[in-house]
Amino acid sequence: MEDEHVHIIINLLGKSLAGKITPGEQKDLDKLIREYSLEELVADLGDERYVMQHLRKYTKYDVKDGFQDFLNVVGETLPEKKTKIKWIYWCSVASVLLFVLGFLFFYHVENPKGDEIRGERKDRLENMESVRLFLADREEMVLEAGYDEKHLNSLGIFLSVGPRILDYTRVRGRDSLIGEHTLVVPKGCLYKVILSDGTRVTLNADSRMRFPAVLGSSCRKVYLEGEAYFDVKRDENAPFFVEGRNFSVRVLGTTFNVMDYKDEEQSQVTLLSGSVEMCMKDTVVRLSPGKQAVLEKGKFVGQRLVDPLPYVSWLEDKFCFESERLENVLRKLSRWYDIVIECEQDEVNDIYFTGYIPNDIGLKEVLQLLEETADIKFFERDDKMLVRCVKN
Incomplete structure (x- = not known):
């Protein structure tokens, strides 16, 4: 050079x-x-x-x-x-x-x-370049590269590649002219969206959200697969709806977290402030701050009082485990590090973990922390990680 x-x-x-x-x-x-x-x-x-x-x-x-x-x-x-x-x-x-x-x-x-960059760092880099936005005409844009910024600006959409924010607050026009957009966030990263009404949404890894480029004046509705944290702009005349696979969350103005992954047995809505209604096929549940509604295999199983902070710890670059089965822990790690992790023995799944682990460290370091906590050992085989119990 x-x-x-x-x-x-x-x-x-x-x-x-x-x-x-x-x-x-x-x-x-x-x-x-x-x-x-x-x-x-x-x-x-x-x-x-x-x-x-x-x-x-x-x-x-x-x-x-x-x-x-x-x-x-x-x-x-x-x-x-x-x-x-x-x-x-x-x-x-x-x-x-x-x-x-x-x-x-x-x-x-x-x-x-x-x-050549190898291993998990290379995989993470490839993921960081694959956050995609699909416009109403199904045109696909790769956001992390920033190459489509000019086109987005012409629509009134502001793209910030550094902090990873997509801002729709300057979009003007009718819904029929701009239509619905879909944001796809891959494993290994987060992405923030500011909707046209000022509502702020942070999508967790391996998530997607479909939403109108211009939210309606009488009803605001988005569709979520995965996990997202919502800070909804209050509007008495236009309730805000988050549509999941088997439920809908209705709000006016509040902060809450929705977790609805296909590979998880449970779906959860956790309320931090304000009030929301969780609507299912035959049930309507109103949540107050600190309450969490739980669905299991698509069916409502109840609501419980929780500390909401652990459920939004992913916003602060942390994994939070509270008496969590190892199989659930491994799913979270797989989603973030984009790697297959399997248990060699069924009894491994009966191990429970409690604690915080930063998710801005390498996978190797995370697995070492888990090995130090329980009698387990991770090893690599055929491009995936396996875990087995070990005897002292």
């Missing part, structure tokens, strides 16, 4: 991450990214979890020595006589540029030959 291009890429990446890049500069950056095969680097910089994980790693290095190592790789050196004031200037550069320098350091120093 030519010295001049190193500085240009750093400068343009910093502007891009800060949202200050011009269309012309973006075109130049895209060309340089393709020329030097930096697509994976850019994808990493847009992944908050990957950024935070590697920033913790970056803090182990002496900043000045590490920067010198980076310059050695790209063919430059720091002057031997460098004043304290000038070095303070480098330390005070905007954090976004430090991110870029740090990532370039890891890419070029730790992987000088550009080795």
Whole structure:
């Protein structure tokens, strides 16, 4: 890489991450990214979890020595006589540029030959580039790459690739003109949507939501498969409905969590604030804050008082397990890390776990934590993970 291009890429990446890049500069950056095969680097910089994980790693290095190592790789050196004031200037550069320098350091120093990314990190990167939006005419857009931003802007939809937000609040027009959109979030990531009325929705991994680009003035309705957290904008004249597979949730303005995965035996609606009605085929249940309605295999089994926070811990990058069977734990891990995990013995499923585990760490670390908690052992076979009981 030519010295001049190193500085240009750093400068343009910093502007891009800060949202200050011009269309012309973006075109130049895209060309340089393709020329030097930096697509994976850019994808990493847009992944908050990957950024935070590697920033913790970056803090182990002496900043000045590490920067010198980076310059050695790209063919430059720091002057031997460098004043304290000038070095303070480098330390005070905007954090976004430090991110870029740090990532370039890891890419070029730790992987000088550009080795292919393998294992779970490669899978996570591929997933992070596959968040898709289907428009009313079934046109498909890949959101994480940001290539469809111009077209979305023409519809009044704002796309933020860095924080991963899709904002419909500036969309204007009749429902019949814009129609329903479908957002598909793959395993391994989250995505936020601000609907046209200001309602905020965060979709968990392996989820999809179908919704009108412009919500109706008398009724607002979305369709969910998977899990999502809702912060509904209150409107007395237009109740808000979340349609699941076997139930409907009716609200006016409140915050709640809906979990309705096909591979889970239970579906749950957990209320944090306000009031909601959960409507099933023959039953209507009104929830108050701290209450959770539970369906099992499509049938209502009751409501219970819970601490809502563990059920929305995924919003804070955590797995929360409260006396949870191992088979349920493994489904959550499989959904996030996009890997098949199976039990070799039936008795393994009877093990229960309680506690929090951060989900911004690698799968290997998570499995090690589980192994330290119970007499189990994970091992890999034929592109999937197996678990068995072990004797002390």
